[in-house]
Amino acid sequence: MELLVEQFASLNLLNQFWITLFLIIPMVLIARTVVAGTRYSPILIIVIFGLSMGYILVHTGVAEPGITAFPMVNMVASSTIIALIVSFFVGGQELRKIFSNKPLKNEEMVIPSSQEAVLGTTRTQIVMIIRAFFLLIGIEGATRTLIGTSTSSLSDVYPLIAYIGIVGSIIFIDNRATITNKSLYIRKGILEIVGIIFVLYAAYLIAETIEPLIALPQIFFAMIVSALAGAILYRWSFGPTIKALLFAGIPVVLAGNFMVGGSRIGEAFTIEGMGAVLSYGFFGQLFFMFGGIAVLMFFAKTNHVRNLAPGMAGALSHSGLTGACTAGDLGAEAASRAPIMINIPFFGHVFVFSVLAISAENGALWIWPSLLIVAVGLAFTILALKHLRIANHDDAKEIKALMQFSFGWQLVAVFGGLLLLTLSTIAFDYSGMAQASAISHFGLFAAIQEGMFGAESANLIPFIFSMPFLVHPVVFFMFGKAMKDGGKMPIKTVYIISAIGVIGLMISLFVI
Known part of the structure; x- marks a missing residue:
């Protein structure tokens, strides 16, 4: 019996992974296709597709409001803070440069491919969108494992989700892009992943410590820690993790949230x-x-x-x-x-x-x-x-x-x-x-x-x-x-x- 349960859990994890991937990534790509050749943002289309998808899932009986049947979609939707940490870090870098009168331009390690893989999206961009998805589930899974959060049917396999997400994000590097130092670029990406997980964990510990005095949310401390890190590391040139989350982190998070919102x-x-x-x-x-x-x-x-x-x-x-x-x-x-x-x-x-x-x-x-x-x-x-x-x-x-x-x-x-x-x-x-x-x-x-x-x-x-x-x-x-x-x-x-x-x-x- 235990063996059957374990097999079911493994099958459920794989199903959740592929379903979530094929629900969210095409949504972002289609949105970019619709606005290709215009000056409009694809987020406008992500709104419409996301809300529609969530509503249809419930209307057809595939899921209930909140789409709890797809816990990995909810993982992506609740990873808002991960996408924001990257923006706070970059903002901290820019603020340091402004206040210290150091208008430095960090070294660019990548020349992106200009070859269009999907209408409106180049090869490098599509790789960054997929990588952002892997990063969000991987970092979210790792953080939930460290904190001990249990909010879905996948709680027993958070370490495996973290592994799949992080390894997947490391593998997805565009081979058509020109990278000056590939090994350094990959190492930078791994360090950035570790850094984001550290910020999330540190913010959680600080929030828990001061909760008896005042219940400030985790995101407040995540902002302070990440912005401070950006100010200290103002010379840091971006690796694949920051690049992907800056470009596609917010669209992917919003796609997940709109699906959950549409279901309600x-x-x-x-x-x-x-x-x-x-x-x-x-x-x-x-x-x-x-x-x-x-x-x-x-x-x-x-x-x-x-x-x-x-x-x-x-x-x-x-x-x-x-x-x-x-x-x-x-x-x-x-x-x-x-x-x-x-x-x-x-x-x-x-x-x-x-x-x-x-x-x-x-x-x-x-x-x-x-x-x-x-x-x-x-x-x-x-x-x-x-x-x-x-x-x-x-x-x-x-x-x-x-x-x-x-x-x-x-x-x-x-x-x-x-x-x-x-x-x-x-x-x-x-x-x-x-x-x-x-x-x-x-x-x-x-x-x-x-x-x-x-x-x-x-x-x-x-x-x-x-x-x-x-x-x-x-x-x-x-x-x-x-x-x-x-x-x-x-x-x-x-x-x-x-x-x-x-x-x-x-x-x-x-x-x-």
Whole structure:
């Protein structure tokens, strides 16, 4: 009997691996094919395909809401923090260079192959997408083994998953790419894997140690440790691990999350009060994104993507825009600036997560600290707009002004939104989900996914977080149009969309 159980477990693992691989990788490749030859981001298509796939799996009876029948898909969906650690590391490198006046360019060890393997995706890119998948399951499996987390039917085989993922990621190197030193390049990739696992484990231990004092989420400490590591190792040239996760980590994670979110569409709409949460998330995307762009346009007199894309990616910790920037979809300048802007607001998360942790314990927002944080955010935003207006296209001045804006607008958006939500009838745990989705905030999403607002919110957040991505046709259409027009965003259209967002937000809060 034991032998039969072991054989079944082994068969289940292999089935889960191949099913997950063939569900997620084609989704990312098809998305890139659809937008091939345009300036639009494939994340827009990943949203549609992911939600549809999750819904179809449940509708056809193949899976239940949450797709627990596919635990490896859930592993990929819950590996958000792994993709973010790489962005934090790169951001730490860039910040060190800026503050120490060391504009160094790290040695590039790889010349990618330009041969197109799939329409819209080169050989090197397809290898990085597959490698990112292996890395996410491998590192997640290794971390769960170290921590002792048991969250699925695969918990007994986490070490084997870790082995398959890590070995697979080492093997997948594009043989058509030109690599200056192959053995060193592979060794760098292995060291980067070990480094990410160390950051995850260290962040977990720190979070567990201070939990009796304040329940800060693991992602907060992961950000600090990885950014610090980047600042120390600012000369580190990227190996295959960082390259793959920068390029494809966020799209692969989002594909998994959208599948899980899509599977809960039917279930979520039956929950009382969910209509207001979803409406707030939808119109919040329009208001906080395009309202921030409108502020930059009107007061800072800038409407170029090199400022707007990384500025808003950092200011909202926006998952979709972050993925589009780091993948290079919005130009080289946005790609280089985005990791910096993503890091800066997270230094303010000591206030964000501490206030939210206390608020979650009390079941209501802690008002006076929230008001103070919004005031500080407004001060930084005003200062940033002034500096950006007089930057006169100077790269260093623009970056420093955008850093101030990212920090300031993030505080205004997160706590301004939560203060607005206190005026409505939406419960506080639902308010956290609503605000995370309204700004596509990766950090807040990961914290809720870890259980900051309880088990129900942790289960529902993939769906709540996914639905406002239906606004992304507007977001990426606008950025895509700007890229086609030399990087300039259409000003009047942005103002109109912002006004629609304001009206929709008020209806969500006080009418629905």
